[in-house]
Amino acid sequence: MHQSSLIQSLNSAQAQAVTSMADRLLVLAGAGSGKTRVLVHRIAWLIKEQQLSPFSILAVTFTNKAAAEMRNRIETLMRAPSGSMWVGTFHGIAHRLLRMHWQEAGLPQNFQILDSDDQLRLVKRIMRQQELDESRWPPKQAQAFINSNKDEGLRPDHIDDYGDIYQKTLIGVYRQYQEACERGGMLDFAELLLRSHELWLHQPQLLAHYQQRFRHILVDEFQDTNRIQYAWLQMLAGKNVPITIVGDDDQSIYGWRGARIENIRSFGDDFGRTEVVRLEQNYRSTAMILNAANGVIANNRDRLGKQLWTSGEDGEPISLYSAFNEVDEARFVAERIQQALQQGLRRSEIAILYRSNAQSRVLEEAMLRGSIPYRIYGGHRFFERAEIKNALAYLRLICHRDDDAAFERVVNTPSRGLGDKSLERIRNTARELKVPMWQASLTVLQHKELSTKAGKSLHEFLGLIELLDQELRGLGLSEQAERVIEASGLIAFHQNEKGDRGEARVENLKELISATREFEANGEGDSASLAAFLDHAALEAGDTQAQADEDCVQMMTLHSAKGLEFPIVFMVGVEEGLFPSMKSADDLDRMEEERRLAYVGITRAMKKLFISHAESRRIYGSEALHAPSRFIREIPHHCLQEVRAAAKITRPMAVPRGRAAVQNTDTPYRLGRSVRHPKFGDGVIMGCEGQGPNSRVRVNFAGAGEKWLVAQYARLELL
Numbered sequence: 001m002h003q004s005s006l007i008q009s010l011n012s013a014q015a016q017a018v019t020s021m022a023d024r025l026l027v028l029a030g031a032g033s034g035k036t037r038v039l040v041h042r043i044a045w046l047i048k049e050q051q052l053s054p055f056s057i058l059a060v061t062f063t064n065k066a067a068a069e070m071r072n073r074i075e076t077l078m079r080a081p082s083g084s085m086w087v088g089t090f091h092g093i094a095h096r097l098l099r100m101h102w103q104e105a106g107l108p109q110n111f112q113i114l115d116s117d118d119q120l121r122l123v124k125r126i127m128r129q130q131e132l133d134e135s136r137w138p139p140k141q142a143q144a145f146i147n148s149n150k151d152e153g154l155r156p157d158h159i160d161d162y163g164d165i166y167q168k169t170l171i172g173v174y175r176q177y178q179e180a181c182e183r184g185g186m187l188d189f190a191e192l193l194l195r196s197h198e199l200w201l202h203q204p205q206l207l208a209h210y211q212q213r214f215r216h217i218l219v220d221e222f223q224d225t226n227r228i229q230y231a232w233l234q235m236l237a238g239k240n241v242p243i244t245i246v247g248d249d250d251q252s253i254y255g256w257r258g259a260r261i262e263n264i265r266s267f268g269d270d271f272g273r274t275e276v277v278r279l280e281q282n283y284r285s286t287a288m289i290l291n292a293a294n295g296v297i298a299n300n301r302d303r304l305g306k307q308l309w310t311s312g313e314d315g316e317p318i319s320l321y322s323a324f325n326e327v328d329e330a331r332f333v334a335e336r337i338q339q340a341l342q343q344g345l346r347r348s349e350i351a352i353l354y355r356s357n358a359q360s361r362v363l364e365e366a367m368l369r370g371s372i373p374y375r376i377y378g379g380h381r382f383f384e385r386a387e388i389k390n391a392l393a394y395l396r397l398i399c400h401r402d403d404d405a406a407f408e409r410v411v412n413t414p415s416r417g418l419g420d421k422s423l424e425r426i427r428n429t430a431r432e433l434k435v436p437m438w439q440a441s442l443t444v445l446q447h448k449e450l451s452t453k454a455g456k457s458l459h460e461f462l463g464l465i466e467l468l469d470q471e472l473r474g475l476g477l478s479e480q481a482e483r484v485i486e487a488s489g490l491i492a493f494h495q496n497e498k499g500d501r502g503e504a505r506v507e508n509l510k511e512l513i514s515a516t517r518e519f520e521a522n523g524e525g526d527s528a529s530l531a532a533f534l535d536h537a538a539l540e541a542g543d544t545q546a547q548a549d550e551d552c553v554q555m556m557t558l559h560s561a562k563g564l565e566f567p568i569v570f571m572v573g574v575e576e577g578l579f580p581s582m583k584s585a586d587d588l589d590r591m592e593e594e595r596r597l598a599y600v601g602i603t604r605a606m607k608k609l610f611i612s613h614a615e616s617r618r619i620y621g622s623e624a625l626h627a628p629s630r631f632i633r634e635i636p637h638h639c640l641q642e643v644r645a646a647a648k649i650t651r652p653m654a655v656p657r658g659r660a661a662v663q664n665t666d667t668p669y670r671l672g673r674s675v676r677h678p679k680f681g682d683g684v685i686m687g688c689e690g691q692g693p694n695s696r697v698r699v700n701f702a703g704a705g706e707k708w709l710v711a712q713y714a715r716l717e718l719l
């Protein structure tokens with residue numbers, strides 16, 4: 001390939017970046033301007049024109065999928081396999097290094113990788129040894145403490161305890177944990193990077209070797225690097241290894257995981273004189289979509305400042321659909337997808353993007369109803385998620401004591417101190433007597449075959465299931481689900497997990513209650529029973545999951561859409577309280593990160609973007625009225641076109657009954673009603689949650705802002 005053909009398909013700024021002779025190059029550019037394309041072409045140029053060996057290039061991407069895609073692009077461009085090139089994620093590359101240099105890194109040759117679940121189990125074991133009470137010291141928090149410190153490059157000795165007992169205890173857990181990992185030859189994800197950083201730090205000759213070997217380092221999505229990744233790159237680049245980074249400060253969306261936008265700003269200071277190339281032409285999206293994205297991101301402060309333009313067509317305005325509720329929204333999406341497919345689009349050219357994983361359920365149901373194959377990218381389908389399967393297993397066990405799979409799943413989830421030995425005992429007895437595990441447990445208890453503690457736990461567990469069985473009689477399906485989820489301790493269990501994962505699990509569990517409410521609203525008598533619902537869930541989980549290579553609609557969170565593009569994009573649930581999320585309401589930094597996420601979402605679309613919001617949404621188990629997101633208001637008016645709903649579908653059949661179930665027929669507090677409170681003044685009811693004496697209402701007071709009040713004590717006067 002000649003240089004001319006290599007750069008023929010590039011604009012002049014891109015060509016300048018691809019062929020730059022600078023040892024430090026920063027390509028700073030907005031979405032869809034060809035940053036990733038420049039990176040790939042630069043690799044080809046380095047090999048073809050600068051005679052670098054393919055093995056002397058190190059390219060770092062953000063996800064495995066992006067790494068695979070980059071390999072693909074390089075192979076197409078080079079017409080040669082890229083198998084043994086160093087292209088991968090930070091973790092992947094660090095892992096490879098440590099495998100090669102296990103001795104120098106002080107590791108056993110067969111060291112093991114600890115995934116997050118294994119890690120948590122180990123942390124728990126250590127906390128038990130230290131006799132720390134789990135309710136006071138949630139193991140999840142200790143795990144997050146360890147990981148975030150490792151991400152910052154900090155070992156226990158580096159962390160200041162401020163004389164604080166809390167901090168001291170966590171540092172102690174970290175220290176013990178680390179010792180246990182060393183003894184067992186185990187490495188967690190964060191350790192991979194930290195360890196390979198230390199490897200170079202302590203083995204200068206090895207570092208020198210790699211500094212000789214790598215003739216160029218290239219990093220995509222640089223705005224989302226954290227501190228240890230930055231330090232790792234800085235060490236490897238040293239003074240002499242050329243490095244090219246590409247990034248977009250407006251697309252930094254992992255601040256909550258330690259990513260630092262500042263890394264882009266400080267690059268020049270820390271790595272040395274840097275050539276900066278800006279790309280301003282966007283090749284991905286229509287002018288409408290681009291203007292919308294520019295309009296939204298302009299509301300952030302302190303941007304590095306970039307302009308994006310396109311010479312492409314104006315395109316269609318963005319379609320804005322105000323749905324009546326989430327079911328209506330999903331129906332709208334499915335209907336428009338059908339239309340697009342009829343016009344000849346492939347399913348894989350269409351993506352549905354949402355803020356939170358819990359939103360996928362209603363959309364999945366609409367896809368299933370419309371027989372549209374879909375794939376959840378980077379996540380499980382709703383009914384396959386671990387926390388949902390756990391909750392369903394409780395329900396199943398209550399219906400059928402003989403369900404061994406359900407028994408196994410929940411007998412020690414949340415953990416109640418039943419160890420492997422006790423379970424093995426139950427299993428053996430079940431096998432010997434050829435009875436289900438439930439019955440075997442009774443026998444084991446009768447013969448006092450377990451330790452006192454395990455015996456007591458098992459006894460309590462069996463009691464809980466029996467008790468729930470009695471309690472559920474006479475209750476409706478959704479009340480049954482609510483009661484079981486609460487009594488199982490699953491919510492508390494996941495609440496103790498720190499970070500977004502635990503929170504997402506709690507949200508999903510609440511969403512399961514919404515699912516039962518909807519199921520109830522759609523059926524009568526037996527067809528709305530617990531047994532019928534369990535069948536429904538099993539079918540949904542087992543069925544129609546499209547094969548990985550099948551042509552299917554792509555569903556994913558906004559976060560996992562980074563770097564990707566699709567001809568048609570649906571951005572759903574664009575509502576205050578959901579996107580931007582509730583948590584970002586009083587925190588400007590978080591709000592700006594949400595806005596960057598909106599920018600990422602909008603700029604995934606090539607030809608056509610649909611944005612929707614629901615006026616009322618039942619999510620996380622409660623129903624609330626949401627205003628359209630501020631991000632919609634920030635889109636220039638001329639870029640938007642409202643889609644009117646056909647009159648007949650504004651109120652789907654199932655909704656009125658479903659709403660009545662949530663809205664407490666026994667309280668006068670209906671969504672949208674004006675009320676007066678003796679202290680907070682006048683307000684409007686925005687949401688209701690729960691039933692009976694403990695039900696709560698959410699009121700937006702003109703003076704006092706939003707409050708949750710327990711209905712029975714709320715002293716609200718209806719206006």
Ligand SMILES: Nc1ncnc2c1ncn2[C@@H]1O[C@H](COP(=O)(O)OP(=O)(O)OP(=O)(O)O)[C@@H](O)[C@H]1O
Nearest residue numbers: 009010011030031032033034035036037283284563
């Ligand atoms: N000079 C060009 N001519 C034609 N198409 C181009 C050109 N540059 C980029 N593209 C196309 O524009 C799209 C966006 O490119 P790319 O994914 O590299 O952008 P990006 O800046 O990495 O975007 P993001 O910020 O979303 O990661 C791709 O489909 C790419 O092939």
Ligand SMILES: [Mg+2]
Nearest residue numbers: 035036037563
């Ligand atoms: Mg990119």
